[in-house]
Amino acid sequence: MVGDYAVIAIYIAGMIGIGWVGMRLARTKSDYLVAGRRLGWFMYSGTMSAIVLGGASTIGGIGLGYTHGISGAWLVLTIGLGILALHAFFARRLVKLRVYTVSEMLDLRYGGSSTVIAGVVMWGYTLMLTVTSTLSFATVFHVLFGVSSAVGIAIGGSIVVLYSVLGGMWSITLTDIAQFVIKTIGILLVLLPMALFAVGGFDGMAQRVPPDFFDLTSIGGATIVTYVLTYGFGLLIGQDIWQRVFTARTPRVATGGGLVSGVYCLVYGFAGALIGMAAKVLYPNLGSADDAFATIVSNLLPTGVRGLVLAAALSALMSTSSGALIACSTVTTTDVLGKLRGKSGEADLKTNRITTLVLGVLAIVVAMLVNDVVSALTVAYNILVGGLLVAILGGLVWKRGTRAGALTSMVVGSVVVIISMAVHGLLANEPIYYGLGASLVCYVVVSLLTPRTDPAVLETWNERISGAQAEPAGQSS
Structure with a gap:
């Protein structure tokens, strides 16, 4: 060789x-x-x-x-x-x-x-x-x-x-x-x-x-x-x-x-x-x-x-x-x-x-x-997707989504995933389904029940996402 x-x-x-x-x-x-x-x-x-x-x-x-x-x-x-x-x-x-x-x-x-x-x-x-x-x-x-x-x-x-x-x-x-x-x-x-x-x-x-x-x-x-x-x-x-x-x-x-x-x-x-x-x-x-x-x-x-x-x-x-x-x-x-x-x-x-x-x-x-890093990585992926996916994608596509809705969806989704893995096993399919479902319901319901996001926050967001606002000072240093 x-x-x-x-x-x-x-x-x-x-x-x-x-x-x-x-x-x-x-x-x-x-x-x-x-x-x-x-x-x-x-x-x-x-x-x-x-x-x-x-x-x-x-x-x-x-x-x-x-x-x-x-x-x-x-x-x-x-x-x-x-x-x-x-x-x-x-x-x-x-x-x-x-x-x-x-x-x-x-x-x-x-x-x-x-x-x-x-x-x-x-x-x-x-x-x-x-x-x-x-x-x-x-x-x-x-x-x-x-x-x-x-x-x-x-x-x-x-x-x-x-x-x-x-x-x-x-x-x-x-x-x-x-x-x-x-x-x-x-x-x-x-x-x-x-x-x-x-x-x-x-x-x-x-x-x-x-x-x-x-x-x-x-x-x-x-x-x-x-x-x-x-x-x-x-x-x-x-x-x-x-x-x-x-x-x-x-x-x-x-x-x-x-x-x-x-x-x-x-x-x-x-x-x-x-x-x-x-x-x-x-x-x-x-x-x-x-x-x-x-x-x-x-x-x-x-x-x-x-x-x-x-x-x-x-x-x-x-x-x-x-x-x-x-x-x-x-x-x-x-x-x-x-x-x-x-x-x-x-x-x-x-x-x-x-x-x-x-x-x-x-x-x-x-x-x-x-030794069993596959299970550890599965846990990380399940919590990542079950806990964060809805809040992240919701923020990109739904203007009515609020901070309270995002926080609730992240906490509930992550907790449901962890509990589901404890019940069904780390490598089971159910945790990701239950986590995503719970996260989505919480995000939509809580966002609709809480005040809209501050218009000033959304204005800054829209300026950045449209490319109208340059990179903030200090970010490139």
Whole structure:
């Protein structure tokens, strides 16, 4: 595997080098957190695709294809649909707001400091997303070097933390573009065609897999709906995704680049499922579906090419991990530390770097200690969507929504989700249904029963969302 080691070494050195370049570009808070809001459509589309298509979409998506056939694509398809919906209906307005966090948007829309619960939930969600992505490094580095999980997590996590701390969003954006290119070549242009060739194409595959492997709905309607509610809707409101939207140079760039990214996600979803199906034909008796990726890469590809595809997997993991880390850092400095100081949004560049470093180290340590992060991430996603979705989207589309309605919907939705998970289990479908339903009812009823939002607050909101008001003083320092 000398050739593979060489490819991976070049890749890692490249990521660190790009991080160093990003440090030279990150001179202000705006540079560090949202890349100066200067990305064009290609960089925007590439970085958006990189962050949403992580280890779950790559290794997990192939595993779902191994188990369910083409229907296993639904996890990634719902991600693509969420990205398409976000950019078709909301991205233009988000870019015009000129904020840094979801909580800042809620404060602006409803007036006052109404978003403590939103900041706490978003912090927990972004931290657990960082931990989950960091934990996934164990698989790839075990395949490469045979090291223990802890060592693999330390290696991969340290690389991500290093380039994220150096240049913030500029480093992450530049590395994401490189990772997007590597991922496209490694997964779509190398592994997919070679896997299909090895099984005799679609005809050969059809003769050797169960008939329902070509049924797009065989994974089950309830599972598909849950994916849409959890991941599709989660992408509409996640801090890690919104922060990428804020990097767009113009609303038009965000819309066009985001729609391209959404289509790319759909293609990636089907590609992963097909690779998993090919692995099922070639290696039908794997102990775990999650081993399908590592097995087909190790056994099917020649040296050097194998290193490229493993670098593609690392790219998927690093892009999601770094995006979640910078999002967690931004929520911490803007919504948590800022609120404690009474000066939201005024953390300087040095504070942002220190916060990113501390949170990165924390994520590495937690990833080493925790085994069942899937359940922890599910809890975070359920509370995120069940508690915050209605208040956030309601604020964007319904003028009658009030601060009291938003607060009530966030509290009740979150509590109902937690109680439902305690009753039905952490991985059950019911919590997200009950949480969303309770949150929606509370938002509408309480908003209609309470006084309308202060006209001055709505006037400021309308000015910002129309693009008439420039970025507030001090925001770019």
